[in-house]
Amino acid sequence: MDREVKFPEIRPLEIDRYARIISTGVGLPKDVVTNQDIIDQYKIMATARAVEYSLGIKERRWSSVDEKLVDIMAAAASQCLERAEVDIDKVDRVICTKLFGDYVIPASSIGLLKKLGAKKGIPSFDIYAACSGFIHAMDLAIRYIASGDDYILILGGAVSAKATRYWNDPDPKTVFLNGDGVAAMLIGHSEVKSFLASYLLTNHSMYDIAKITFGTSFVREEMKDLDPSVFFMRIADGNLLFKSAVAYSKIVADKLLFETGLKIDDIDFFITSDQTTKMWEAQLKEIGIPKEKSQSLFYKHGNTVSAMSPLNLDDLIVSGRLKRGDLVMMQAHGAGASSGGMIFRY
Amino acid sequence: MDREVKFPEIRPLEIDRYARIISTGVGLPKDVVTNQDIIDQYKIMATARAVEYSLGIKERRWSSVDEKLVDIMAAAASQCLERAEVDIDKVDRVICTKLFGDYVIPASSIGLLKKLGAKKGIPSFDIYAACSGFIHAMDLAIRYIASGDDYILILGGAVSAKATRYWNDPDPKTVFLNGDGVAAMLIGHSEVKSFLASYLLTNHSMYDIAKITFGTSFVREEMKDLDPSVFFMRIADGNLLFKSAVAYSKIVADKLLFETGLKIDDIDFFITSDQTTKMWEAQLKEIGIPKEKSQSLFYKHGNTVSAMSPLNLDDLIVSGRLKRGDLVMMQAHGAGASSGGMIFRY
Numbered sequence: 001m002d003r004e005v006k007f008p009e010i011r012p013l014e015i016d017r018y019a020r021i022i023s024t025g026v027g028l029p030k031d032v033v034t035n036q037d038i039i040d041q042y043k044i045m046a047t048a049r050a051v052e053y054s055l056g057i058k059e060r061r062w063s064s065v066d067e068k069l070v071d072i073m074a075a076a077a078s079q080c081l082e083r084a085e086v087d088i089d090k091v092d093r094v095i096c097t098k099l100f101g102d103y104v105i106p107a108s109s110i111g112l113l114k115k116l117g118a119k120k121g122i123p124s125f126d127i128y129a130a131c132s133g134f135i136h137a138m139d140l141a142i143r144y145i146a147s148g149d150d151y152i153l154i155l156g157g158a159v160s161a162k163a164t165r166y167w168n169d170p171d172p173k174t175v176f177l178n179g180d181g182v183a184a185m186l187i188g189h190s191e192v193k194s195f196l197a198s199y200l201l202t203n204h205s206m207y208d209i210a211k212i213t214f215g216t217s218f219v220r221e222e223m224k225d226l227d228p229s230v231f232f233m234r235i236a237d238g239n240l241l242f243k244s245a246v247a248y249s250k251i252v253a254d255k256l257l258f259e260t261g262l263k264i265d266d267i268d269f270f271i272t273s274d275q276t277t278k279m280w281e282a283q284l285k286e287i288g289i290p291k292e293k294s295q296s297l298f299y300k301h302g303n304t305v306s307a308m309s310p311l312n313l314d315d316l317i318v319s320g321r322l323k324r325g326d327l328v329m330m331q332a333h334g335a336g337a338s339s340g341g342m343i344f345r346y
Numbered sequence: 347m348d349r350e351v352k353f354p355e356i357r358p359l360e361i362d363r364y365a366r367i368i369s370t371g372v373g374l375p376k377d378v379v380t381n382q383d384i385i386d387q388y389k390i391m392a393t394a395r396a397v398e399y400s401l402g403i404k405e406r407r408w409s410s411v412d413e414k415l416v417d418i419m420a421a422a423a424s425q426c427l428e429r430a431e432v433d434i435d436k437v438d439r440v441i442c443t444k445l446f447g448d449y450v451i452p453a454s455s456i457g458l459l460k461k462l463g464a465k466k467g468i469p470s471f472d473i474y475a476a477c478s479g480f481i482h483a484m485d486l487a488i489r490y491i492a493s494g495d496d497y498i499l500i501l502g503g504a505v506s507a508k509a510t511r512y513w514n515d516p517d518p519k520t521v522f523l524n525g526d527g528v529a530a531m532l533i534g535h536s537e538v539k540s541f542l543a544s545y546l547l548t549n550h551s552m553y554d555i556a557k558i559t560f561g562t563s564f565v566r567e568e569m570k571d572l573d574p575s576v577f578f579m580r581i582a583d584g585n586l587l588f589k590s591a592v593a594y595s596k597i598v599a600d601k602l603l604f605e606t607g608l609k610i611d612d613i614d615f616f617i618t619s620d621q622t623t624k625m626w627e628a629q630l631k632e633i634g635i636p637k638e639k640s641q642s643l644f645y646k647h648g649n650t651v652s653a654m655s656p657l658n659l660d661d662l663i664v665s666g667r668l669k670r671g672d673l674v675m676m677q678a679h680g681a682g683a684s685s686g687g688m689i690f691r692y
Contacts, residue, residue, distance in 0.1 A: 005467040011438070014363065014494035092357070104558040105445065105476045105579070106683040107548075114550035121351040123546035123686070125482050129471035130451045136471050143489045148360035200469035202453075204460035212450040233451070337452040340469065 004205045010255040013198060019145040019152075020190035021346060024314040025080030027072040027157070027182040028301075029063040035176060044172050051176050052299075056277025060179030060302035063162040068102045070111035072182045073155050077116060080153070080184035088116045091186075092149035094124035095140060097133030097306040099158035099212070101126060112155070130334025131273045132200070133306035134183070138330075138342060139198045141187040150189045157182030157307030160233075174233055177276070179302030183310030197259040199252055200340035206244055209336040210235045233335075241336045242279055248339035249283040252331050256343045264288050267343070268326040269316060273308040273333050274298040283331075295321075308332065322346055350551045356601040359544060365491040365498075366536035367692060370660040371426030373418040373503070373528040374647075375409040381522060390518050397522050398645075402623025406525030406648035409508040414448045416457035418528045419501050423462060426499070426530035434462045437532075438495035440470035441486060443479030443652040445504035445558070447472060458501070476680025477619045478546070479652035480529070484676075484688060485544045487533040496535045503528030503653030506558075506579075520579055523622070525648030529656030543605040545598055546686035552590055555682040556581045579681075587682045588625055594685035595629040598677050602689045610634050613689070614672040615662060619654040619679050620644040629677075641667075654678065668692055 035048035035058065052058050063072065073096065081088060094109045101108035109124035129136045134156035141152035161178040164170050212233050235241060249272065257264060270289040274280035274296035284294055297311055304311060309332045316322035324346055331341035381394035381404065398404050409418065419442065427434055440455045447454035455470035475482045480502035487498035507524040510516050558579050581587060595618065603610060616635040620626035620642035630640055643657055650657060655678045662668035670692055677687035 004465075006465055007467045008438075008469070011494050014492075017360065092354075099451065104474065106553055106557060106681050107474050107476070110548045110550050110683045111553050113548060114553045118550065119350075119352055121353045121547040121549050123354070123482075124548045125473050125475035125479070125684070127471050127473045128450065128453050130453070133471070136469075140486065143486075143493045146360075146493050147489045148357050201467040202456045202459060202470050203467050204456050204464065207452055207457050207460045211452060335452050337456045338471070 005203045007201045007251055010197065010199045010259045012259065013142070013195065015142065015146040017146045018190045018193045019142040019187050020192070020194035021344065022086065022186040022188040023080050023084035024310060024317055025076045025078065025083060025184040026311060026314050027074070027076030027079070027184070029061040029067045029072060029180050031062050031064055032059050033062045034059045038175055042170060042172070042175065055176055056298055057176055057302055058299050060161065060300070061181055062165050063159045063180045067159070069098065069100070069108055069159045070102055070115050072157065072159065072180065073108065073112045074115040076155060076157070076182040076184035077112060077153060080186050084186045086151060086186060088113070088118045089120045091122055091151045091153045093144055093152045094122055095137045095152065095154045096126045097129065097137045097154065097156045098126055099160045099305045129338050131275070131305050131308060132332045132334035132338040132340050134310050135330070135332045135340035135342060136200060138185070138187065139200060139340070142195050142198070145187065145189055152187045153184065154187065155182055155184045156310050158305040160305060174235065177303045179304050181301050181304040181307050181311060183307045183314055185310055195342060195344045197256045198342045199255045199259070201248070201251065202338050203244065204337065206240070206336035209237050210241050211335065242282070244336045245275065245279055245333040246282045246286045248333045249331060250286045252339060252341040253287040253329065256329060256341055260343050262343065266327060267329045268293065269322055269328045270294045271309050271312045271316070271328060272331040274312065275303050275308070306332065351549045353547045353597055356543065356545045356605045358605065359488070359541065361488065361492040363492045364536045364539045365488040365533050366538070366540035367690065368432065368532040368534040369426050369430035370656060370663055371422045371424065371429060371530040372657060372660050373421030373425070373530070375407040375413045375418060375526050377408050377410055378405050379408045380405045384521055388516060388518070388521065401522055402644055403522055403648050404645050406507065406646070407527055408511050409505045409526045415444065415446070415454055415505045416448055416461050418503065418505065418526065419454065419458045420461040422501060422503070422528040422530035423458060423499060426532050430532045432497060432532060434459070434464045435466045437468055437497045437499045439490055439498050440468055441483045441498065441500045442472045443475065443483045443500065443502045444472055445506045445651045475684050477621070477651050477654060478678045478680035478684040478686050480656050481676070481678045481686035481688060482546060484531070484533065485546060485686070488541050488544070491533065491535055498533045499530065500533065501528055501530045502656050504651040506651060520581065523649045525650050527647050527650040527653045527657060529653045529660055531656055540691050542689045542691070543602045544688045545601045545605070547594070547597065548684050549590065550683065552682035555583050556587050557681065588628070590682045591621065591625055591679040592628045592632045594679045595677060596632045598685060598687040599633040599675065602675060602687055606689050608689065612673060613675045614639065615668055615674045616640045617655050617658045617662070617674060618677040620658065621649050621654070652678065
């Protein structure tokens with residue numbers, strides 16, 4: 001990995017009003033799409049078994065035309081709030097970390113409030129930081145709570161695969177990877193310190209390695225013949241993307257451990273963005289975490305962008321493996337250019 | 347305005363590590379586009395004088411194909427940092443509040459760092475909250491500084507008019523309104539309390555009043571015949587949009603004055619988003635601020651989305667009208683569904 005960028009020092013959280021994770025929730029589209037479904041639909045020269053073997057994915061969810069991002073966000077938020085027994089109108093702020101929303105404007109977080117039937121005009125906005133967006137949102141939430149808020153609802157995820165479904169000629173390299181799904185988290189005020197360290201970085205030398213143009217960069221005189229591929233992730237160098245996520249895992253882990261004075265063996269669970277099974281395994285190996293202390297849902301969800309890390313967290317909680325008091329290192333690595341992590345006691 | 351949504355109470359900023367505005371800066375595209383230019387280009391049945399009379403706009407800047415959002419952001423950021431004599435590598439975090447970026451992913455804030463030649467991998471992300479985005483970013487900045495950061499660079503603005511330039515058939519109702527431009531602000535640590543109150547609200551009953559679909563909401567079977575208008579703001583009810591911005595002005599002003607114990611006459615300058623000259627004037631009238639205590643750059647910039655309020659602030663500073671120690675109420679109102687403001691001592 002090119003290191004023309006020097007990563008920042010980690011700074012202590014100068015916070016004396018603490019936060020903790022109250023609950024999590026998940027929203028998934030109805031349709032399960034298998035490798036065979038994709039092979040059949042796009043007449044791709046592959047076998048379902050070869051795809052599963054090489055990528056680690058068996059199936060993923062794809063939104064139908066009728067399923068909007070705000071619908072799936074509302075399902076995740078409802079589950080999260082019900083588990084916490086907290087009404088949406090008790091929430092001080094909503095932050096959605098998305099890839100595409102149903103619209104650019106207004107923010108999907110406002111659409112979510114409408115869907116949930118919120119009675120209060122809760123301050124809400126969307127943030128974009130690729131797969132690392134959820135870590136940014138968690139970091140934001142603990143700072144809002146430090147400065148006076150009681151409950152922050154954050155959501156991560158995408159319906160990025162939705163577009164794939166309706167074009168005839170998707171990129172065969174990426175068509176199997178993406179899945180639609182959303183995870184929600186309620187972060188609330190706590191008397192006890194729970195978030196021990198937070199670290200985020202960017203690497204602008206990777207700005208052009210993986211991108212979704214779907215912006216004004218493709219505006220041209222001949223734009224009438226719009227290329228639908230502007231809606232898909234374009235990966236200039238997949239190997240570099242892989243290497244960067246692995247390298248960031250170690251950098252983020254080292255910074256977090258330095259700040260907290262913990263050793264890697266002190267961590268009970270490591271949760272990260274699992275863009276492929278190999279990317280997950282390589283991260284574990286790089287920072288020296290045994291597989292039993294982590295998990296990957298890539299095999300059944302695919303790449304759900306900023307939902308990957310919190311979907312894994314939710315699954316560990318719901319399955320009972322992760323218990324209150326356990327020490328968690330949570331990370332996410334986005335599009336080669338953005339990365340971050342936290343250490344918290346669940 | 348329909349009030350099915352109850353606006354939240356204002357909460358005190360529980361902050362004991364203070365922030366202040368260090369400097370501002372502006373970036374504008376090269377091309378000035380007059381009303382006559384637009385009339386000629388699109389063969390619209392109107393006179394330049396009538397457009398100016400009815401809307402208040404004489405000209406605006408439109409980006410050319412060669413001018414990317416990150417270029418204009420870099421110009422604004424450079425001016426802002428030079429005025430502060432602060433190097434980009436001293437900045438702890440960069441937040442861009444945009445409408446469209448050059449890409450969806452990676453974040454434009456990372457592209458900005460590349461353009462500026464930052465040596466440090468500064469944590470950076472983009473937020474979307476329509477015209478109110480800059481107030482969210484300021485609110486975020488003071489909370490980051492409260493919890494340990496020293497400098498936050500925030501940017502607002504858009505190259506939303508860029509797309510207009512390259513389609514043959516724009517909406518004649520909105521083609522005159524939008525301009526491209528960016529404003530930057532450096533917020534830094536301060537020993538003295540400067541930000542006195544901050545208030546943000548949403549109104550999800552307005553979620554469908556003004557929107558840019560440019561998301562997955564337009565994904566359809568027949569999507570091959572993509573309607574380019576997905577890239578433009580669609581306004582279902584302009585009158586309601588106007589009324590909402592005026593109503594929010596009063597609500598936000600009242601909350602901020604209540605929290606600070608100030609009276610409207612104590613405010614030295616009122617700065618807001620001036621989507622049209624009439625919208626600016628109606629806001630002033632609604633909250634009882636004389637014109638001499640405000641200003642609008644709509645006549646020469648048009649609607650620059652989240653740059654409107656900070657462009658006005660920068661102009662007041664550069665012209666010498668606004669002086670250190672003056673009390674400012676700054677607001678912005680976005681797409682009918684999001685709004686907010688702050689009171690600070692400049």
